[in-house]
Amino acid sequence: MNDLLSRVITSHRGLERWNKITLSESDVSVTGSTWSRKGWPDALKNVHVSAHPQDQWISYRPFTGGKKRSRCTPAYTVIETLDGEIVKESHNPRSAFAGHTAETKWDDLHLAYFSGYAMWNYLTTPFLFAMEGFEVEELPRCRDGGQERRRLKVVFPRSIATHCRKQVFYVDDQHLIARLD
Numbered sequence: 001m002n003d004l005l006s007r008v009i010t011s012h013r014g015l016e017r018w019n020k021i022t023l024s025e026s027d028v029s030v031t032g033s034t035w036s037r038k039g040w041p042d043a044l045k046n047v048h049v050s051a052h053p054q055d056q057w058i059s060y061r062p063f064t065g066g067k068k069r070s071r072c073t074p075a076y077t078v079i080e081t082l083d084g085e086i087v088k089e090s091h092n093p094r095s096a097f098a099g100h101t102a103e104t105k106w107d108d109l110h111l112a113y114f115s116g117y118a119m120w121n122y123l124t125t126p127f128l129f130a131m132e133g134f135e136v137e138e139l140p141r142c143r144d145g146g147q148e149r150r151r152l153k154v155v156f157p158r159s160i161a162t163h164c165r166k167q168v169f170y171v172d173d174q175h176l177i178a179r180l181d
Contacts, residue, residue, distance in 0.1 A: 002136045004150055004171065008126045011175035018127045024051045026123070030115065039105040040064070044115055051123050056160055058120040064108050072116025074161040077109055094161065117161035126169070126177060133157030144170050144179060 001009075009015050030044035043064045051058040061069035063079060068087060071078045077093040080086050090096060093113035106114070121128070129136050135155035141148055149170040156162045170179035 001130060002138060002152070004138045004152055004175075005126065005129055005136050007175040008152070008169075008171055008177065009130060012126055015127060015130055018053065021053045024053055024123055025049065028119075030119075037103070038111070040111050043108075043111060049119060049123075051120050053124055053127070056117065056120050058116045058123075060112070060115065060119075063112065070112035070116060072112055072120075074117065074159065077113045077116065079108055079112055113161075118163065121160075121162055128160070129154055131157075131160075133159060139168065142170075147172070149178060 009018075012018075026049045027046070028044070028049055029046055031042060035041055035043065044060065047060045047062060049058065049060055055073075057071070057073050059069055059071045061082065063070040067082050068079055069082060071080070072093070074094075076089070076091055078086055078089040088109055090109050090113070093109060096110060096113070128134070129152075134157060137153045139151040139153050141150055143149075149172065152169045152171060154167050154169060156165045156167070158165070168181040169177050170181075172178040
């Protein structure tokens with residue numbers, strides 16, 4: 001494992017501890033201009049998120065209000081009742097974004113997929129970088145907001161849904177992630 005990544009993981013409480021976690025649960029409110037622009041200003045306000053840390057699976061409830069929840073993996077997204085009755089599903093959710101622009105409105109499956117993989121990535125960083133298939137390289141230090149930062153270039157495997165395969169994480173002097181490009 002890359003030396004800087006090892007230090008970052010240790011500063012985030014360590015891989016051994018992380019590997020013991022089987023389910024992560026959080027109450028969150030995700031709002032802002034992106035969600036409004038996509039047509040879902042308060043859809044993820046006051047929701048409960050459940051995630052499997054070791055594989056890319058996540059669920060929001062309630063989802064878009066009412067008695068529904070979402071479940072999302074890289075290859076499958078479903079919106080279902082709390083009793084498990086399927087309302088809508090997509091077996092190739094990423095393909096539904098073909099031809100979209102920044103102004104394109106989303107349907108509820110777009111929202112479930114995008115918010116699902118994004119939140120899973122945020123909740124599992126930096127530990128997911130130790131998973132099989134990730135490429136991690138330390139880049140030269142740089143100035144960021146008046147501070148010198150170390151940087152990790154991370155290339156995600158195709159099996160992990162993410163915004164883009166190549167990302168750069170800026171690390172502060174306590175080996176905590178301070179920024180993501």
